[in-house]
Every structure is written in structure tokens, then in C-alpha cells.
Amino acid sequence: MDRFVVRPSGALRGSVRVEGAKNSALKLMAACLLCEGTSRLREIPDIADVAIMSEVLEAIGAEVVRADGQLSITTPMALTPIAPYELVEKMRASFVVLGPLLARVGHAKVSLPGGDDFGSRPIDIHLHALGELGAKFTSEHGYVEGRADRLVGARIALDFPSHTATDNVLMAAVLAKGSTVIENAAREPEVLDLANFLIAMGAQIDGAGTSRIEIQGVDELHPTEHTCIPDRIEAATYLIATAMCGGAIKVERAIATDMDMLLEKLIAMGVEIERLPGAIRIGSEGRLHSIDVATLPYPGFATDYKPPLVAALSIADGVSIASENLFAGRFRYIDELRRMGADIRTEGHHAVIRGVPALSGAQVRAPDIRAGAALVLAGLVADGETIVTGVEHIDRGYFDIVGKLSNLGADITREFVETRGQ
Numbered sequence: 001m002d003r004f005v006v007r008p009s010g011a012l013r014g015s016v017r018v019e020g021a022k023n024s025a026l027k028l029m030a031a032c033l034l035c036e037g038t039s040r041l042r043e044i045p046d047i048a049d050v051a052i053m054s055e056v057l058e059a060i061g062a063e064v065v066r067a068d069g070q071l072s073i074t075t076p077m078a079l080t081p082i083a084p085y086e087l088v089e090k091m092r093a094s095f096v097v098l099g100p101l102l103a104r105v106g107h108a109k110v111s112l113p114g115g116d117d118f119g120s121r122p123i124d125i126h127l128h129a130l131g132e133l134g135a136k137f138t139s140e141h142g143y144v145e146g147r148a149d150r151l152v153g154a155r156i157a158l159d160f161p162s163h164t165a166t167d168n169v170l171m172a173a174v175l176a177k178g179s180t181v182i183e184n185a186a187r188e189p190e191v192l193d194l195a196n197f198l199i200a201m202g203a204q205i206d207g208a209g210t211s212r213i214e215i216q217g218v219d220e221l222h223p224t225e226h227t228c229i230p231d232r233i234e235a236a237t238y239l240i241a242t243a244m245c246g247g248a249i250k251v252e253r254a255i256a257t258d259m260d261m262l263l264e265k266l267i268a269m270g271v272e273i274e275r276l277p278g279a280i281r282i283g284s285e286g287r288l289h290s291i292d293v294a295t296l297p298y299p300g301f302a303t304d305y306k307p308p309l310v311a312a313l314s315i316a317d318g319v320s321i322a323s324e325n326l327f328a329g330r331f332r333y334i335d336e337l338r339r340m341g342a343d344i345r346t347e348g349h350h351a352v353i354r355g356v357p358a359l360s361g362a363q364v365r366a367p368d369i370r371a372g373a374a375l376v377l378a379g380l381v382a383d384g385e386t387i388v389t390g391v392e393h394i395d396r397g398y399f400d401i402v403g404k405l406s407n408l409g410a411d412i413t414r415e416f417v418e419t420r421g422q
């Protein structure tokens with residue numbers, strides 16, 4: 001029941017180092033199921049979602065140890081290919097064990113993820129693509145169960161470049177018999193990172209990071225070591241915080257070329273951006289211009305950048321339009337921003353944001369990871385005190401956001417609230 005107490009903070013200064021990318025780390029962990037032995041992963045963030053993925057892997061039979069700044073994952077020969085409801089319900093990304101388990105064991109039983117705060121989140125693209133490789137699925141009692149003697153390579157065209165569906169098929173195809181081509185594949189940097197890890201394990205993959213990935217299946221993979229790429233969404237959060245508060249910070253271990261769309265939008269809003277090798281510097285006077293933005297699959301503007309950016313646009317001069325093209329229901333945090341005085345109207349998948357001179361501190365609840373970050377950022381520029389509850393959502397994706405923002409000069413603390421049963 002922790003909560004964050006956020007107060008107006010003034011300009012941010014200093015530097016902040018970003019962790020490894022959550023949305024790569026979780027898939028790298030799942031990929032360790034593909035071979036027997038111990039793989040070592042560096043820069044895996046110490047966040048709640050990684051802890052949940054560790055539990056998923058342990059339920060399947062792997063051993064996960066964090067020591068000396070790295071995660072060692074030991075996968076035995078025999079696995080229990082089941083991802084139980086209790087864990088998948090906590091984190092839908094657990095579903096990415098489906099591809100590796102089908103490839104390695106020929107059998108997987110994974111709880112169906114269901115909807116979440118973004119609205120309905122189907123898995124049809126995953127199942128269709130794995131079906132093309134020869135897996136047969138049945139679904140009952142809330143679980144999807146897949147079987148395949150040995151997966152066989154195929155040409156697969158995804159209906160939509162789904163990020164985790166691409167991950168699942170990639171991890172399945174590396175051990176399939178023969179060659180697989182994934183058309184309309186997701187192009188996220190995290191997909192490329194996963195492919196690079198698989199290649200280091202002995203997989204044969206060409207074209208990862210483009211919309212056409214070719215895989216030549218191999219009989220066996222071997223354990224290896226890998227360093228996870230930096231988290232572009234975490235980097236974005238600190239850049240947007242500085243754009244809002246004013247000041248100048250350096251975001252260390254950020255890859256500017258992976259964040260082009262965001263950086264262009266921030267420049268259009270009136271901030272200064274300097275691209276450095278392995279870092280990004282931002283300077284802002286805290287006065288922002290309105291812009292229009294529409295989310296798209298990578299290399300388009302990421303849906304995960306949008307909640308913090310909408311918080312920033314809520315105090316920009318003029319009217320902005322933010323369109324959500326990935327998750328129809330990803331607007332819940334807007335009601336919370338309105339409670340803080342933001343003037344935002346939603347129409348279908350568009351949000352019309354009329355900048356106001358100032359936000360007003362209030363008690364608000366984080367509905368999901370990025371929305372939670374948006375409310376924290378809003379609190380940094382709101383009059384009075386903002387209390388953000390539901391911080392367990394923020395903990396899922398951010399390591400020590402309170403410590404990192406405090407180091408930059410933000411006035412934010414974490415409080416533990418004890419609740420007593422009646």
C-alpha cells in the first residue's frame with residue numbers, strides 16, 4: 001500500500017542512468033528456456049515484472065539467481081511446461097514462454113491472459129503464427145494448451161506487427177525444422193535485442209529489426225551471456241520530466257537513434273536535445289508548445305511514451321491532439337489528470353488537450369505502469385501536494401523512480417501506508 005508524495009519541484013539538474021529495457025529483459029529471460037544450462041544476463045532491471053518472470057521460469061523448472069549485477073538462469077533438461085494463472089494474471093507478458101516451450105518441449109499450457117487496463121488484448125496473432133509452424137491449440141478452463149511433435153518452419157504473415165507475437169514466433173522458429181520467414185514483423189529495438197541473444201545462443205536469424213525476419217532452424221542452442229539494451233521508455237520518462245519542470249539533465253545509457261520520434265516531438269515542443277554517444281542531454285525552460293502526436297508500431301511514436309507526453313502537453317501553450325492507434329482503452333489515466341486540473345477531452349481514440357497554466361495537486365491512482373509515471377510527472381509541476389496511489393503498477397516497470405527523480409532535485413518521497421483490517 002505504498003504511495004508517492006510529490007510536490008512542485010522546480011528545475012531538474014544532474015544525470016540519471018537508465019536500466020535495461022523491461023520489454024527486452026522479459027523476453028531474454030523466456031529465451032533461456034530454449035536450451036539446457038546456465039545463461040547470464042546483464043543489465044536486467046530489478047523491477048517487479050522481472051520478479052514475476054523469475055517466478056514463471058521457476059514454476060517451469062528453471063533456477064533464477066541475481067548476483068554480481070547479473071541474472072543467471074539455469075534451465076534443466078526436463079521442464080514442467082505450465083505457466084499458471086496466478087502468475088500470468090499478474091503479468092500478461094508471461095505469455096512469451098509459449099513459443100520457447102513449444103519449441104523445446106513440444107507442449108505448453110499457458111493461462112489465457114484476459115483483458116487489462118488498456119481494454120481487450122487478444123492473442124489471436126500469437127496462436128495463428130505458432131499454428132503456421134505446426135502447433136495445435138485447444139483452449140479450456142482458462143488455459144491455452146499447445147502441442148507439436150516438432151515445429152516446422154513456414155512463411156508467416158502477421159496481421160499486425162505485434163511486438164510479443166513476433167517474440168513468441170521468433171523463439172519458436174529458431175528450433176523449428178527448416179526455414180521460417182516472418183513478414184510484417186515488429187521492428188522494435190527490443191526484438192532485435194532478443195534476436196541478437198538468440199544468435200549468440202547459436203540461432204540463425206537474418207533481418208531482425210526489419211519487417212521481414214528469416215530464420216533457419218537449428219537442432220540445438222547453447223547457453224550464453226548477453227547485455228540487455230537500455231530502456232527507451234524509462235529514458236523518455238526522465239526526458240519528459242525535465243521538459244516539464246525545466247532544467248538540464250543527461251540521461252546516461254540511452255540510445256538516441258532508438259528514440260527518434262520522441263526526440264523530434266520534444267524538439268517541436270521547444271526543448272533542446274543533444275544526442276551524445278550512449279546518452280542524451282536535454283535542456284528546457286519549462287515552457288512547452290502544443291503538438292499533435294499519433295502512436296504507431298516502431299519506428300512510429302511508441303504508445304508507452306504517450307501517457308507522460310500527455311501529462312506534458314496538459315501544461316503546454318495551445319491545443320494538442322494525441323491519437324492512440326494501438327490500445328483503444330489506454331485513456332484511463334486521463335480522468336486522473338483531469339482531477340489535477342488538466343483540460344482533456346477524449347473522442348474515440350483521440351484526446352484533445354488544451355494546455356492549462358498550472359495543474360493542481362490531488363490524490364490520484366496509477367492505473368498502469370506508464371500512466372503511473374505520467375501522474376508522478378504531473379505532480380512535479382502541480383500546485384500543492386500530489387499523492388499517487390497504486391504505485392505497485394509503477395514498480396512493475398521502474399527501478400527506484402523516487403530515488404532517481406530525487407537525485408535530479410525533484411521533491412518526491414515514498415510513504416508506506418499501513419491498513420488495518422476492521
Ligand code: EPU
Nearest residue numbers: 023093121122123124125126160162163164304326327369
Ligand atoms: N494484438 C492483437 N492480437 C494479438 C496481439 C496483439 O490484436 O494476438 C493487437 C493488440 O490488441 C494491440 C496491438 O496488436 O492493439 C499491439 O499490441 P502488441 O502485441 O504489439 O503489444 P504487446 O506485445 O502485447 C508490447 C509491450 C507493451 C507495449 C506494446 C506496444 C511487452 C511485454 N509489452 O505489448 O509494453 O505497449 O508492445 O509497443 O513487450 C509496457 O511496457 O508498459 C507495455 C504495455
